[in-house]
Amino acid sequence: MTPRIALDAMSGDHGVSVIIPAAINVLKEIEDVHLLLVGDEAVLEKAIGQQPPSILQRLSIVHASQVVAMDEIPSSTLRNKKDSSMRVAINLVKEGRADACVSAGNTGALMAMARYVLKTLPGIDRPAIIAALPTTQGYPVHVLDLGANVDSTPEHLFEFAVMGSVLTSAVGNLTNPRVGLLNIGQEEIKGNEKVKEAARLLSESNIINYIGFVEGDDIFKGTVDVVVCDGFVGNVSLKTTEGVAKMISHYVKQSFNKNLFTRLVGLIALPVLRKLREKIDPRRYNGASLLGLRGIVVKSHGSADVFSFGCAIKEAVVEVRKNVPAQISSQLAELLSERRHVG
Amino acid sequence: MTPRIALDAMSGDHGVSVIIPAAINVLKEIEDVHLLLVGDEAVLEKAIGQQPPSILQRLSIVHASQVVAMDEIPSSTLRNKKDSSMRVAINLVKEGRADACVSAGNTGALMAMARYVLKTLPGIDRPAIIAALPTTQGYPVHVLDLGANVDSTPEHLFEFAVMGSVLTSAVGNLTNPRVGLLNIGQEEIKGNEKVKEAARLLSESNIINYIGFVEGDDIFKGTVDVVVCDGFVGNVSLKTTEGVAKMISHYVKQSFNKNLFTRLVGLIALPVLRKLREKIDPRRYNGASLLGLRGIVVKSHGSADVFSFGCAIKEAVVEVRKNVPAQISSQLAELLSERRHVG
Incomplete structure (x- = not known):
């Protein structure tokens, strides 16, 4: 199964100017990956520009009208940024349309939204x-x-x-x-x-x-x-x-x-x-990585450059391939039975 | 007034082999300082060796029969290491025979002993x-x-x-x-x-x-x-x-x-x-520096070399000259009156 990674394409200190070139580089480097760019459709279309079909066929755009600011209070983003690139990227994971999401945005907001939308794993x-x-x-x-x-x-x-x-x-x-x-x-x-x-x-x-x-x-x-x-x-x-x-x-x-x-x-x-x-x-x-959620969420440094944001995308790809959340769940189940055994 | 600094000469990773040369260097560098070396008298005499009178007249030995080990539990050193080089060096400060002490020994023991012997400043x-x-x-x-x-x-x-x-x-x-x-x-x-x-x-x-x-x-x-x-x-x-x-x-x-x-x-x-x-x-x-005590205690890194231990001695000299504990006391008194004023 090809890993499908949703990218919050509008966040971070540099937004599309870093995230789009990073996405294209990753698609060139890794054949078996599909990227979903989340953000303003017009802005994204323009940033992607001319690309060969081998790239375009593994790249989708999902429109989102809002952006979460770096200094926004997490609780307020939960209420007021329901159509933000960050929130929509997380929603794609929840809906099973993406296997992981990556954002360079506000850490507190990302954690709050991911927790609210995806929920924690049982036992976490x-x-x-x-x-x-x-x-x-x-x-x-x-x-x-x-x-x-x-x-x-x-x-x-x-x-x-x-x-x-x-x-x-x-x-x-x-x-x-x-x-x-x-x-x-x-x-x-x-x-x-x-x-x-x-x-x-x-x-x-x-x-x-x-x-x-x-x-x-x-x-x-x-x-x-x-x-x-x-x-x-x-x-x-x-x-x-x-x-x-x-x-x-x-x-x-x-x-x-x-x-x-x-x-x-x-x-x-x-x-x-x-x-x-x-x-x-x-x-x-x-x-x-945000661990303990029912889904894979990777946080990039806000000031990441093209190379650096690419590393964050690849981290998400590895976690999808290894199915980290399922592994955490099974390890927890094993621990629970260990404790029952001891008790 | 010439600052008198008591040195716990037996502690730290290297003991006398570092502390004595460091002490002699400081005496050469700073004319207006007196050092009290605390530890086994015979060992210290040997380590000091031949020195010019200008050095020897500003160097005293105070005998102590024990040494605190680096991994000893602080509470046990309080009971069992009453004649250690560390404890005797602190005692010299308490008795007014030294203006500060310096040790490269066990931090927990140094803090426990200094607190027990010197007590904290009022308000700390x-x-x-x-x-x-x-x-x-x-x-x-x-x-x-x-x-x-x-x-x-x-x-x-x-x-x-x-x-x-x-x-x-x-x-x-x-x-x-x-x-x-x-x-x-x-x-x-x-x-x-x-x-x-x-x-x-x-x-x-x-x-x-x-x-x-x-x-x-x-x-x-x-x-x-x-x-x-x-x-x-x-x-x-x-x-x-x-x-x-x-x-x-x-x-x-x-x-x-x-x-x-x-x-x-x-x-x-x-x-x-x-x-x-x-x-x-x-x-x-x-x-x-151990701050908040009724006396000046400086902790050197255990692995300090000659240059480095010399820096710790000089830190003690500066704190003596500036009378740091008295300054903390007066600052605290001022704060207390500030609060009374507000309240």
């Missing part, structure tokens, strides 16, 4: 946001929750561990991903009551490969595959990562721009630095 | 840990709490803002440091109830220069001088910063080590990269 109380980050080992690490929840209970953290474990094994082809709980020390006595209780729940499960507490610097060491934390903590950690990387990049540019000599050195070092940048390029890691 | 419920981080603007940003507290109330966050504001203006010679609350969005509706209530408390004060919510990536932009957060969040953010910096450094080394060509390029780029490293060298930022 709180959906979570998960994304991949680079490690020194070359393979990525997945971190959740990145901001959907601000006061997670130990049970929520346990749910995140289940969902994160399923997604990571599906998209990374890992059989038994190592799951760590983010804490402020590795000793059992450290941390707050929530993480201690979540650690107890995770230790008791035979299904989750729980390896214990990890700290902020462990995220990037490649010693853990899934890092579980409350959304407040995860969001701060993600944004901190972005901030540090930008600061270092700023100083690298400044250092090589200082005078004629350093500019020459910079020119010589350019190919090496470019290769380096590729390895930890945040654009490669674009495409956070 | 929870001491906090603060440290400086680099920004793209060249000047540092101070972040607190970095792990002393795991479930801070809005009132605690308010206390942290007061203490952070005082320390930052004292050591950074700033008149009105910009204080931001770490959150997962800048809009007022974002975040958990704790930060929302803390924001309300801070907005009402005329003494704190509160600029609103900041996000993880704002820490490094130079747009805020003091970042206030719960200790769990702050610790994760600090460790994340370390982890990202190490990962990037790992990939930089790997890129330049790939083959003969890249190694040559690396050699040419070396002076530029070294200058760059200096700017964001974490060793320069070594020396976290």
Whole structure:
């Protein structure tokens, strides 16, 4: 079955000017995919322009008259943006006309709409946001929750561990991903009551490969595959990562721009630095997934460029092929029977 | 008055082998300082070796028979390590024989002992840990709490803002440091109830220069001088910063080590990269302060080298000269009268 991905084509910092070229690139790169562009029909027609039939036959337009603004309050978008490109893209998943949707829009609104329209999977109380980050080992690490929840209970953290474990094994082809709980020390006595209780729940499960507490610097060491934390903590950690990387990049540019000599050195070092940048390029890691819903929703960074938005579309394609929501459901059912067995 | 700094000379990953050379370097660099080395007398005598009288006359040894291990449980060190180098160094501050102490030992034990021996300042419920981080603007940003507290109330966050504001203006010679609350969005509706209530408390004060919510990536932009957060969040953010910096450094080394060509390029780029490293060298930022106590306690990174431990000693010297605890007390008194005025 060809994955059908609905794209919220109007949202994000750059809208159609980034999303349409990204969509066309993905169609050129992957033969077995169909994209549904959601937004103002006239605008989309114009942005698509002249394309070969091999592209056009795998590209549909679905009209939506509104756009959700980046700073709009989620609850108000639920009431007032029922014909927005974001909402219609989610509706297509609900109606079974698309297998997943991708949006670069307002995260809060996307989560609110997806939750309202698609509903959560049975056994999931709180959906979570998960994304991949680079490690020194070359393979990525997945971190959740990145901001959907601000006061997670130990049970929520346990749910995140289940969902994160399923997604990571599906998209990374890992059989038994190592799951760590983010804490402020590795000793059992450290941390707050929530993480201690979540650690107890995770230790008791035979299904989750729980390896214990990890700290902020462990995220990037490649010693853990899934890092579980409350959304407040995860969001701060993600944004901190972005901030540090930008600061270092700023100083690298400044250092090589200082005078004629350093500019020459910079020119010589350019190919090496470019290769380096590729390895930890945040654009490669674009495409956070909203997990725990009855459908696949991928959130692109608002400022994504063409390459980067393409990565988010491909993330959605992989999740469709692996049928992540069904896998989460079956893992949850297994856990439930594990608990019954224990109880 | 010459600042007298007690050094816990036995703790940290490297003990005397780093701490004694660091102490001697500081005495050479700063004429107006007296250091009290606390630890096993015979070990310290040997480590000091031959030194000119100009050094020896500003160096005393205070014997302590025990050492706190890096993984010891804080509460047990309170009972069982009463003659440890850490405890005796803190006692010297309490007894008025030293104006500050510095330790590279177990953070939890240091906080527990310092709190037990020195007590908190009037009006301070929870001491906090603060440290400086680099920004793209060249000047540092101070972040607190970095792990002393795991479930801070809005009132605690308010206390942290007061203490952070005082320390930052004292050591950074700033008149009105910009204080931001770490959150997962800048809009007022974002975040958990704790930060929302803390924001309300801070907005009402005329003494704190509160600029609103900041996000993880704002820490490094130079747009805020003091970042206030719960200790769990702050610790994760600090460790994340370390982890990202190490990962990037790992990939930089790997890129330049790939083959003969890249190694040559690396050699040419070396002076530029070294200058760059200096700017964001974490060793320069070594020396976290335990704030809110009736005395000055500085925590060095456990793995600090000679240069880095020297920075922590100098942090203590500056805090003594600026009399940070007295300044916090007077700022708190002013706030109290401000509240009475309002009420």
